[in-house]
Amino acid sequence: MDALFARIDSKREDVTALTQALVRIPSINPPGALYTDCAELLGRRLQARGFEVRYERARGTPGDSDQFPRTNVIARREGRRAGPCVHFNGHIDVVEVGNGWTVDPFAAEIIDGRIYGRGTCDMKGGIAAAVIAVESLLELDPDLPGAIEISGTADEESGGYGGVAYLCEQGYLRKPYVDHVIIPEPLNKDRVCLGHRGVWWAQIETFGRVAHGSMPFLGDSAIRHMSEVLRRFEDELYPLLASKRTAMPVVPEGARQSTMNINSLHGGQSEAFDGLPAPMVADSCRAIIDRRFLIEEPLEQVKDEVRALLERIASERASFRYALTDLFEVQPTLTEASAPVVTEVSRAVQDVLGVEAQHVVSPGTYDQKHIDRIGRLQDCIAYGPGILDLAHQADEYVAIDDLVDSAKVMALAALRLLRGHG
Numbered sequence: 001m002d003a004l005f006a007r008i009d010s011k012r013e014d015v016t017a018l019t020q021a022l023v024r025i026p027s028i029n030p031p032g033a034l035y036t037d038c039a040e041l042l043g044r045r046l047q048a049r050g051f052e053v054r055y056e057r058a059r060g061t062p063g064d065s066d067q068f069p070r071t072n073v074i075a076r077r078e079g080r081r082a083g084p085c086v087h088f089n090g091h092i093d094v095v096e097v098g099n100g101w102t103v104d105p106f107a108a109e110i111i112d113g114r115i116y117g118r119g120t121c122d123m124k125g126g127i128a129a130a131v132i133a134v135e136s137l138l139e140l141d142p143d144l145p146g147a148i149e150i151s152g153t154a155d156e157e158s159g160g161y162g163g164v165a166y167l168c169e170q171g172y173l174r175k176p177y178v179d180h181v182i183i184p185e186p187l188n189k190d191r192v193c194l195g196h197r198g199v200w201w202a203q204i205e206t207f208g209r210v211a212h213g214s215m216p217f218l219g220d221s222a223i224r225h226m227s228e229v230l231r232r233f234e235d236e237l238y239p240l241l242a243s244k245r246t247a248m249p250v251v252p253e254g255a256r257q258s259t260m261n262i263n264s265l266h267g268g269q270s271e272a273f274d275g276l277p278a279p280m281v282a283d284s285c286r287a288i289i290d291r292r293f294l295i296e297e298p299l300e301q302v303k304d305e306v307r308a309l310l311e312r313i314a315s316e317r318a319s320f321r322y323a324l325t326d327l328f329e330v331q332p333t334l335t336e337a338s339a340p341v342v343t344e345v346s347r348a349v350q351d352v353l354g355v356e357a358q359h360v361v362s363p364g365t366y367d368q369k370h371i372d373r374i375g376r377l378q379d380c381i382a383y384g385p386g387i388l389d390l391a392h393q394a395d396e397y398v399a400i401d402d403l404v405d406s407a408k409v410m411a412l413a414a415l416r417l418l419r420g421h422g
């Protein structure tokens with residue numbers, strides 16, 4: 001253990017430089033730019049260390065084009081003796097920059113022991129830490145049993161269809177090739193993330209009838225119908241959601257219940273006009289809802305609550321007409337706390353940081369869903385450096401100490417899993 005920790009400590013500059021090199025490739029999604037550059041940077045490095053490297057372009061998945069190919073990289077290093085396979089998966093895409101930055105988001109500047117830039121925390125720092133962890137392990141013991149895989153995948157920020165989902169469909173990330181999966185998402189270095197809540201996105205549209213705005217009584221306002229939907233959400237649905245608590249250890253605490261965000265609302269004339277609008281009664285109003293649900297809630301029940309509410313309004317309110325359209329759904333996923341990867345990463349957190357690992361569940365979804373549903377691998381967690389709250393924010397950063405510490409945790413956990421202690 002001491003030799004391993006010393007080896008990783010000696011690679012402090014290396015893990016910093018690899019994080020910087022990845023961050024300096026602005027692989028922003030959408031549109032999904034420069035995935036090939038990121039994938040090749042990882043592929044070249046791992047190939048030089050004895051990994052067999054494959055590139056898989058997810059042709060035909062959303063956003064894939066010759067200009068923006070969905071390039072994924074999978075590197076596998078087979079040991080000389082049989083044993084399990086530990087897989088580290090990180091997404092190479094980052095979200096748009098947004099406003100409010102005080103540093104160059106793609107310079108990967110170091111200030112006070114932190115690397116700043118888009119993707120430092122979510123999650124190129126995590127990928128770099130995993131690479132350093134694995135390289136250190138193999139330098140100390142080239143005869144490790146089993147296999148190690150590292151993948152850099154596309155499109156996590158837009159659902160993972162051109163990334164992990166695609167790889168799972170192609171036969172990667174499943175038994176018997178892979179046994180344990182660690183996704184170094186930024187969940188804080190002392191936390192082990194067991195899974196995530198479910199997601200249901202839907203559009204509600206209310207309908208009306210156009211008329212001159214000076215005589216609204218001759219028409220029927222879709223916006224007023226929608227206002228009734230919103231009122232009933234406040235009076236009926238939100239109190240119901242607040243009453244549903246989960247046994248999942250979701251963080252932050254506020255997400256330990258069912259939640260719903262109204263993502264957008266639009267009624268009447270398009271906002272894209274110059275000058276004054278024409279006086280019209282709105283014949284359509286659309287709201288997009290983003291409902292996050294608990295493992296205790298069946299998805300059909302989640303949908304029925306909204307459907308029943310709309311039906312009640314329809315039975316009480318004259319000329320109320322609506323359409324409810326599913327847009328997107330993800331089932332919750334939860335790895336057992338007794339699973340080998342959870343046990344070993346938690347033990348390694350204790351050994352490296354001297355604190356008990358906190359088991360958490362993410363309020364939002366990430367690529368674990370595909371590994372669970374398509375790859376049918378249940379021994380999967382997210383564990384990685386970086387502060388969760390910084391993801392997607394301006395002046396995102398990762399602390400170099402956290403990169404080093406989390407690399408130690410990942411290396412030690414992988415070592416024990418490969419040697420079969422898991």
Ligand SMILES: [Zn+2]
Binds near residue numbers: 091122123156185186
């Ligand atoms: Zn992420």
